[in-house]
Amino acid sequence: MKIAGHPPVRADHIGSLLRPPALRHAFRDFHQRKIGEGEFCAIQDEAIRAVVDLQREVGLEVVNDGEFRRGSYWGRFVELTEGLAVKEAVFKFHDDEGHQVDFTAPHVEGKVRRGRPIAADEVAFVRGLSAEKGSGVVFERHAGPRPREERKRLPTPFSPLVKVTLPSPPTMHFWRGSRYADPGLYASPREFFADLARVYRAEIADLALAGAGYVQLDEVPLAMLCDPAVREQVKADGQDPQALVDLYVDAINEAVADRPADLVIGIHMCRGNFKGLYLSAGGYDSVAEALFQRANVNHFLLEYDTPRAGNFAPLRFVPKDKGVVLGIVSSKVATLEPLDHLKRRVDEAARYVDRERLALSPQCGFASTVAGNPIAEADMRAKLALVVEASHTLWT
Numbered sequence: 001m002k003i004a005g006h007p008p009v010r011a012d013h014i015g016s017l018l019r020p021p022a023l024r025h026a027f028r029d030f031h032q033r034k035i036g037e038g039e040f041c042a043i044q045d046e047a048i049r050a051v052v053d054l055q056r057e058v059g060l061e062v063v064n065d066g067e068f069r070r071g072s073y074w075g076r077f078v079e080l081t082e083g084l085a086v087k088e089a090v091f092k093f094h095d096d097e098g099h100q101v102d103f104t105a106p107h108v109e110g111k112v113r114r115g116r117p118i119a120a121d122e123v124a125f126v127r128g129l130s131a132e133k134g135s136g137v138v139f140e141r142h143a144g145p146r147p148r149e150e151r152k153r154l155p156t157p158f159s160p161l162v163k164v165t166l167p168s169p170p171t172m173h174f175w176r177g178s179r180y181a182d183p184g185l186y187a188s189p190r191e192f193f194a195d196l197a198r199v200y201r202a203e204i205a206d207l208a209l210a211g212a213g214y215v216q217l218d219e220v221p222l223a224m225l226c227d228p229a230v231r232e233q234v235k236a237d238g239q240d241p242q243a244l245v246d247l248y249v250d251a252i253n254e255a256v257a258d259r260p261a262d263l264v265i266g267i268h269m270c271r272g273n274f275k276g277l278y279l280s281a282g283g284y285d286s287v288a289e290a291l292f293q294r295a296n297v298n299h300f301l302l303e304y305d306t307p308r309a310g311n312f313a314p315l316r317f318v319p320k321d322k323g324v325v326l327g328i329v330s331s332k333v334a335t336l337e338p339l340d341h342l343k344r345r346v347d348e349a350a351r352y353v354d355r356e357r358l359a360l361s362p363q364c365g366f367a368s369t370v371a372g373n374p375i376a377e378a379d380m381r382a383k384l385a386l387v388v389e390a391s392h393t394l395w396t
Contacts, residue, residue, distance in 0.1 A: 007299045007323040007359035008161055008214055008264045009061045011391035014301065014331070015165035015216060015268075016073055016365030017054075017066030018372045018380050023047040027071060027370050044069055045125070052129045054381060055160075059388040062161045062214060065126050072369040073218055074106065074167035080118045081199055083110035089175040090237070091224070105175035108192060109182050112172075114199040120210040123164050127211030130160050161264075163214040164207055168267070169196050169255045170248040174221035177237040193251040200255035204263070214264040216301065217255075222248055222291060223269045223303070226282035226310075245287050253296045266325070267291075268301040270364050271308060283310020292317040299323035304345070305330040305363035315352035324353050327363030329387055334379040342390045360387050360394075 019027075026043040029035045051066040070076045078084040089105035173180045173189060186192040204215055222245065224230045231241040256265050271281065284291075284302070292300065292314075300318070303309050304327050318324055328345045329337055342360070349358060366373050366380050 005321045005323060006357055007266070007301075007325045010359045010395055011060060011388040012062055012301065012325050012359055012361040013055075013060065013384055013387065014270075014327070014362055014365040015064055015067055015163065015218070016367045017051050017068075018366045018375075018377050019066070019068060019370055020047055020050070020377065023068060024370055024372075048125060049129060052126060055384070058381060058385040060160065060384065062163050063126060063130055064163045064165070065122050067165065067365070067367070069122055073165060073365070074171050077118050077167050078106050078172075080116055081112060082115040083108060083112035083195075084172065085109040087176060090177045090179075091175055091230070091233070106172045107176055107182075108172070108180055108185060111185065112192065112195040112199060114202050117206050118203050119164050119166065120203075120206045123162060123207055123210040123212045127162050130162055161213045162211055163216060164212045165216045165218055165268075166200070166203070168217040168219040168221070168248075169193060169200060169251040170219065170221040170244075172196060173251075174224070174244070174248075177234070178239060189247060190250075193247070193254060197251065197254035197257070201258055204256065204259050208260045208263050212263070214266070215256075215259075216266045216268050217252065217297075218268050218270060219248075219252075220270045222287050223271045223284075226284055226286055227271075228282060230282075231286070242286075245290050249290050249294050253294070256296060264299075265297040266299045266301055267295060267297050268364075269303060271303055281308035284314035285310065288314035288317045292322065293319055297322070299325060299359075301325040301327060301361055303327045303363040304349075305332075309363075312349045312352050315349060318353050318357075320354070320357075323357040323359065324349070325359045325361045327361050329360065329362045329383055329390075331362040331364050331366045331380070331383060332373050332375070334375045336382060336386055339390055339393060343394055346394055355395075360391050362387065 023043060026035065026040055030037070030040040048065045048068050051068065052063055055063040067073055078086060085107045086104045087107040089103050091103075173192065180189070181192060186195075207215060225234070225241055225245055234241045234244065252267065259265060269284070299322055302324060304312070315324060326346065326349055328342055346355070346358060346360075362383055366375070366383075
């Protein structure tokens with residue numbers, strides 16, 4: 001697809017994929033020192049080869065490593081960046097029944113500096129795999145996703161867009177509230193974000209050199225600031241929610257400044273995803289104008305799988321030079337969304353954003369941590385295949 005004003009592909013996915021049992025066990029064994037780093041890396045490599053093949057087989061034109069080298073989507077960034085540590089968050093995951101789960105979050109314990117590349121090895125490995133030949137997949141129009149063996153395949157070179165995800169800059173600030181850093185380290189959050197932006201700019205440059213064509217920033221804090229209850233908690237902590245929105249958009253823009261002209265940057269808005277639990281609810285209204293109009297990115301990947309995300313009206317603030325990926329397929333439940341339901345949702349969104357600037361994806365990843373969401377690998381495959389097939393059905 002033409003990039004300017006459009007998502008880079010019509011069928012996207014958010015990045016994290018279910019780790020196979022052998023890889024989950026390897027994470028446990030490595031942390032318990034039962035296996036060495038070499039064996040651990042070999043198991044990761046094997047699992048990544050398989051998950052790249054899976055993405056090929058369902059017909060995706062964008063691939064990544066499923067975040068298989070990470071314990072969580074932000075953990076590796078914290079581990080490899082000087083000055084960052086982990087402490088208890090001031091927020092909690094919860095479900096619709098009121099059950100709550102504590103979690104840990106990034107904390108600033110020293111001046112932030114880039115110690116070493118963070119995800120360039122992830123990109124380089126996938127770039128090498130994606131240069132190999134695979135199978136193109138052609139889909140026909142019909143009422144639902146066909147079984148894998150019924151799809152027509154053409155022997156074509158497989159040269160997808162290589163994608164990599166990074167936690168957004170606000171991830172390193174928000175979840176611990178006003179206690180985000182040890183006392184005396186930074187005079188203000190803006191001073192902290194200036195240091196952090198230098199880490200991102202160097203990392204993004206290395207990702208491009210390694211072969212990435214697409215960097216996705218996973219943004220939870222701004223999505224949480226859509227929730228009135230979260231905004232009240234922020235106020236009780238002595239902070240101004242709207243000032244944080246402006247600060248965070250500025251931090252994102254600083255982080256992606258000076259990126260290569262041909263590198264696509266997208267922002268994924270997420271309300272939290274841990275074993276099917278979430279952190280917040282609320283439509284995009286309170287952040288839409290500032291984020292959609294001021295963020296210097298190509299497109300937004302937006303959760304819209306449940307009523308918690310509100311309606312599509314905030315999309316009226318998306319400028320004509322930016323695209324939207326509609327996250328209307330759920331990664332948290334196994335039930336497949338009917339194609340006519342997806343079509344209705346796309347038609348509703350197209351009232352606010354031109355249809356040619358829209359695309360589809362699951363609302364979030366399938367495994368923000370090693371544990372993953374409560375669905376099976378076969379269900380994940382079916383969901384990804386549905387996204388691809390729906391994109392063919394709705395745009396051809």
